[in-house]
Amino acid sequence: MGFTLTRFSVAILFIANLVSSASAAGPERAAILVGGGGSLDANNYRYENNLRLFHNVLSEQNYSKNAITVFFNEGKDSQVRDPYAKVRKPEHEYQVKRENDTSFRMNRIRDIINEPAHLDKIKTEFERVSQLAKNKQISRVTLYTTDHGTPNTNEYGKSYITLAGEQKLTIEDQEKFVQELGASGTPVALIGVQCFSGHNMNLALKNPNACAFSAAAPYESSYSISMGHEVLKKTSVPPHGYSEYSLFFSCALHKKSVKGNQAAAHCPELSADFDQNGQVSLTEAHYFAVMNMDPASSPKISSQEFARSILKQKNQPVSKQQLGDAIACKMEEPGVSLGSLVRAVDPAVVLGLKSHLELKRAAFAKLLAHKDLEKDLKFAPKATLDQRIDKLERAYKKFERDRQGVLNDIHNALSGMNDVRKRNKDLRQRVIQDLLESDTDGNFKKLNAKLQAAEKALDSKNLTSEQLQIEQGNYNFCAYEMDKEVDKAMAHVSYRAQVDKLKLEEKQKVEEYNSAVNRESDFLREYAPVRRAYEQLEGYYAEAEVLKNGSPEQKLKLLKLYECENQPL
Amino acid sequence: MSAKISRFKILIAGFALFTIAPAFAFEMECGIYEVTGKFERRTRSLIVYPGTASERRLGLYGKNVLSDFLGAEDLFYRTKVLVNRKVGNEGGLVKLIEVLDTAHYDPMFLQYKQIVAQPCIR
Numbered sequence: 001m002g003f004t005l006t007r008f009s010v011a012i013l014f015i016a017n018l019v020s021s022a023s024a025a026g027p028e029r030a031a032i033l034v035g036g037g038g039s040l041d042a043n044n045y046r047y048e049n050n051l052r053l054f055h056n057v058l059s060e061q062n063y064s065k066n067a068i069t070v071f072f073n074e075g076k077d078s079q080v081r082d083p084y085a086k087v088r089k090p091e092h093e094y095q096v097k098r099e100n101d102t103s104f105r106m107n108r109i110r111d112i113i114n115e116p117a118h119l120d121k122i123k124t125e126f127e128r129v130s131q132l133a134k135n136k137q138i139s140r141v142t143l144y145t146t147d148h149g150t151p152n153t154n155e156y157g158k159s160y161i162t163l164a165g166e167q168k169l170t171i172e173d174q175e176k177f178v179q180e181l182g183a184s185g186t187p188v189a190l191i192g193v194q195c196f197s198g199h200n201m202n203l204a205l206k207n208p209n210a211c212a213f214s215a216a217a218p219y220e221s222s223y224s225i226s227m228g229h230e231v232l233k234k235t236s237v238p239p240h241g242y243s244e245y246s247l248f249f250s251c252a253l254h255k256k257s258v259k260g261n262q263a264a265a266h267c268p269e270l271s272a273d274f275d276q277n278g279q280v281s282l283t284e285a286h287y288f289a290v291m292n293m294d295p296a297s298s299p300k301i302s303s304q305e306f307a308r309s310i311l312k313q314k315n316q317p318v319s320k321q322q323l324g325d326a327i328a329c330k331m332e333e334p335g336v337s338l339g340s341l342v343r344a345v346d347p348a349v350v351l352g353l354k355s356h357l358e359l360k361r362a363a364f365a366k367l368l369a370h371k372d373l374e375k376d377l378k379f380a381p382k383a384t385l386d387q388r389i390d391k392l393e394r395a396y397k398k399f400e401r402d403r404q405g406v407l408n409d410i411h412n413a414l415s416g417m418n419d420v421r422k423r424n425k426d427l428r429q430r431v432i433q434d435l436l437e438s439d440t441d442g443n444f445k446k447l448n449a450k451l452q453a454a455e456k457a458l459d460s461k462n463l464t465s466e467q468l469q470i471e472q473g474n475y476n477f478c479a480y481e482m483d484k485e486v487d488k489a490m491a492h493v494s495y496r497a498q499v500d501k502l503k504l505e506e507k508q509k510v511e512e513y514n515s516a517v518n519r520e521s522d523f524l525r526e527y528a529p530v531r532r533a534y535e536q537l538e539g540y541y542a543e544a545e546v547l548k549n550g551s552p553e554q555k556l557k558l559l560k561l562y563e564c565e566n567q568p569l
Numbered sequence: 570m571s572a573k574i575s576r577f578k579i580l581i582a583g584f585a586l587f588t589i590a591p592a593f594a595f596e597m598e599c600g601i602y603e604v605t606g607k608f609e610r611r612t613r614s615l616i617v618y619p620g621t622a623s624e625r626r627l628g629l630y631g632k633n634v635l636s637d638f639l640g641a642e643d644l645f646y647r648t649k650v651l652v653n654r655k656v657g658n659e660g661g662l663v664k665l666i667e668v669l670d671t672a673h674y675d676p677m678f679l680q681y682k683q684i685v686a687q688p689c690i691r
Contacts, residue, residue, distance in 0.1 A: 039658055041658060410673055452632075482635060503640070
């Protein structure tokens with residue numbers, strides 16, 4: 001235990017050192033920025049903006065151009081998909097021309113692009129940076145990724161980062177890089193803003209030198225900035241021009257004193273320095289994003305995910321009551337209570353925890369003061385933080401209770417609709433059979449035979465694209481004609497009673513379902529600020545619980561994550 | 570994960586669908602999948618992630634296309650399909666094995682999942 005505490009102290013002192021030495025860190029930091037984009041059609045212009053903004057804030061933090069390597073789609077000559085570009089061409093989906101036009105233009109970040117986002121190029125850069133770390137030429141690394149995430153449908157936690165074309169950066173590729181940096185004790189911050197980016201949490205949880213920030217859980221989509229975002233009204237951010245998390249994360253790190261760059265034009269005049277220590281850490285950037293994003297989103301940070309994972313292993317829900325006065329009730333005066341959290345006498349540990357949790361408390365207090373939440377919960381003007389938390393917890397419990405009712409309504413409507421669907425299917429199959437058996441002129445049989453032939457061809461033959469389209473055309477023609485015949489037959493008196501009954505039931509069930517869905521939509525939107533604030537509170541409790549009752553190893557791991565997350569860029 | 574989904578599941582409905590654009594590469598290797606999508610009778614397509622930047626069309630074929638769907642438009646179905654040829658961002662053609670049930674659309678979560686991997690026919 002003594003040894004562990006000594007390691008604790010070292011970790012905490014390192015946190016304190018980081019805070020004081022960050023601005024002097026200078027050129028020995030390295031940043032790798034990847035904007036894969038996938039195919040041309042998928043290379044949205046927000047990836048370009050995300051990269052430009054993150055590059056801006058790195059430059060503001062005195063990263064030299066050589067310390068930043070940018071990989072973008074097919075390289076300097078990549079085009080981006082921009083709905084506001086002048087050159088337009090129609091967009092085709094599978095055999096169906098869509099109404100929308102799609103526009104492409106040359107990218108506007110040629111000046112910062114180093115290489116195309118090809119797997120071999122990125123792996124080479126990983127090796128180069130690892131070698132620099134081994135030679136002690138760099139002290140820490142940031143890996144920032146923005147593009148399409150490709151889901152690994154067998155295991156979300158192993159989803160991919162989409163590179164140019166059909167190439168992918170796997171979790172194994174990233175882990176190898178993290179471990180090579182770990183061999184030289186070099187910390188790495190992984191920042192993912194793409195769909196399913198939460199896969200990077202596992203890397204941070206497994207490797208002692210990594211921490212992670214993500215726009216979404218491993219199984220969730222991430223989103224572009226919504227139009228008409230209130231915080232951005234005074235800026236010139238274009239519609240869908242950024243990934244939401246990326247914009248706010250980068251803007252949090254933007255130095256307001258710097259003018260003339262894209263960050264100055266697009267970032268809101270809001271401070272992310274929650275602990276008011278004069279600089280913004282990655283943790284603060286994350287919480288800044290959380291509180292400014294659409295409340296429907298669920299961004300992740302590794303320390304909180306780690307704490308949640310420990311509690312999940314124990315199958316232990318955490319509440320204010322279980323934690324007792326040590327943390328929850330004394331959030332007003334964190335300095336008074338935090339000493340009891342780790343039951344340690346080491347003042348460095350207490351100092352470090354106090355500093356970290358004060359920051360999270362400050363961020364959480366800001367979230368509680370969010371005007372949407374104020375409006376929903378109608379806090380008394382002089383309500384204390386504890387009173388606000390009590391009200392939030394009550395509101396969340398009501399949300400969970402009422403939500404179940406709405407979900408039950410949807411489930412019941414769906415179930416009823418599906419029952420109608422099954423009976424409708426039985427009837428249609430019977431009508432098809434009757435038509436085949438009573439087909440005097442043989443036309444329906446011919447159609448059916450042609451449909452089966454097309455199906456067989458589509459099933460098994462090695463077809464060219466043209467043949468594929470011909471066979472699909474054959475299939476669709478036959479299916480259309482057969483549908484017409486079946487519908488005509490179902491209008492016949494022998495089926496009419498059944499058909500009318502089914503149609504009426506279908507109409508009723510669809511109405512019930514639509515009504516339930518609308519209620520759920522209104523309900524979720526109404527409660528989104530409550531849910532977001534409660535998730536943060538729950539995460540805070542989880543961290544406090546691990547610090548209070550976790551094993552020495554768990555506490556140490558959490559401290560290591562804090563150490564990595566609390567660094568500035 | 571179901572508990573987690575039920576807790577965090579958020580419906581991006583109505584106006585939000587058109588103001589928030591999820592983005593990920595759409596990729597289906599060959600095999601049997603469960604896919605949730607909106608059925609469009611006119612084109613006999615299953616539209617996956619409709620109303621988002623990730624909207625993709627899967628042209629359907631197979632005898633059950635004639636019988637498994639209800640007449641009402643704009644309904645979502647959970648289906649079992651066979652992907653014989655790899656499907657990419659441009660969409661593709663898949664065989665409907667069967668409709669499993671009517672479904673509730675939630676674009677925050679993955680709308681397709683591979684059940685069995687199979688070699689492509691070309």
